[in-house]
Amino acid sequence: MNNKIYYGDNLDVLRRFIKDESVDLCYIDPPFNSKRNYNQIYNNIGKEDKAQTQVFTDTWTWDDYAMQGLAEIQSNYNGVFTTQSIDLIQGLTKVLGKGSLLAYLVSMTLRIAEIQRVLKPTGSFYLHCDPTASHYLKLVLDAIFCPKNGNYINEMVWIYSRMAAKGQKQLSRCHDVIFWYSKGKTWLFNVDEIRLPYAETSKARAGYKKTNLGGGSPKSEICELNNIGKFPEDWIQIPFIRGKEYLGYPTQKPEALLERIIKASSNEGDVVLDAYCGCGTTLAVSERLKRQWIGVDITYQSISLVLKRLEDQDKNVLENIEISGIPKDRESAIALANKKDDRLRKEFEKWMVLTYSKNTAVINEKKGGDGGIDGVAYISDRNEKSEIENKKVLFSVKSGKKLNPDNTIDALSGVITREDAACGILLTLYPMPNLVKASKHYGLYHNDLINKDYPKIQVICVEELLNGARLELPNVVAVVKKAEQHQQQLKLG
């Protein structure tokens, strides 16, 4: 099996593409119902504050999706829902009412039931959440897994530290919860793979016992402790990632945490699924530990970051990955541009800008007042004082069938001047020969650093993008951090 990345809604992907009993281990880290928006943080490049763009929202409302989901659970769609899970959601509808929390739990129930279906009989499922809704999620998990011969194994706790907010009126929330369930009555547990070193105090205590209570030499006991390592507990302390490992992706999880889960519950060659893969922590660790893997995410920013992260880790890795859901022809590009799904707002624009710029552009979320700019990349140039500085390259995406030069090319040229940008690129869904012709009147941009000219405005259509057209400018600055290459496996603890 090739490793696979799916760009799309995981419910749809699970239902259409993932076969019954085909996955050894599934870990998910879905939105937690935190009622927040999460932003990608970019490297500091321009003169402005650190740029950030919303990647995904974690706000739930009782909308058409929730209503449809509730109806699917009640009618046991796909035959995946146990009587207990149907009754539970029915009961929670009464208790919670049709609001944000129920919408979240309906969404999770739909997906967890499919995950239970795709797990192999010896498979394990880890659900990462926090105390916001963990008490409800455990009910959902029990209702889906236990009636079908499954087992609740552990509630793991990941502890981290965090600064208290000014004037905070509660204890600092410093842990996440990870539920571990098995599909059947037997499951894999590679305990020796995840033993942690004993604390020095434990070793000292063991030495003391041997000396004072008899029975062998203290040295050999300590040596034994060193060799075996401590039986793993259901909690682990790992710092929140910042620093080297951090790719600026909100909610990115530490590789050490995933390493522990993957090693404990899978062997080399096993299939690992992450249905909410974010920036690909599970996938990167699975790749390194020689597991097969499947990742799913609904936002293109995540997908492009996963691809970049895997390639940074090993430049040949992309050859063995199947990527599904990304437009491959004009029809699928049109379908993405016309998706009537609020959760997918600006996905078409993001796909075009990130693909054309080879993931070197910052996505611009702002609507109106910014002259229709959807992304900004930066290139090094020399200013009038001969100092090296970063200049903007502006991207504007248009999905209209008919565009006239006045409110596209002229408008873009106006923003280029206003922003003192180097040049601009208009990305269109349909071929636009009239705009290509008009763009030629805007002349050239001269890059002083390498003493070369480039078109001031270029027009690129989807077909060209699909045929491999990519940004060809010198010294484009990286806006997303390069993932580390791992020569050796991570150390836990």
Ligand SMILES: C[S@@+](CC[C@H](N)C(=O)[O-])C[C@H]1O[C@@H](n2cnc3c(N)ncnc32)[C@H](O)[C@@H]1O
């Ligand atoms: C908390 S983040 C996961 C972070 C990840 N564990 C990491 O280390 O990078 C949740 C991810 O789920 C994705 N997501 C939300 N709803 C989804 C859905 N219905 N299908 C697929 N992905 C979804 C979001 O785009 C986001 O990237």
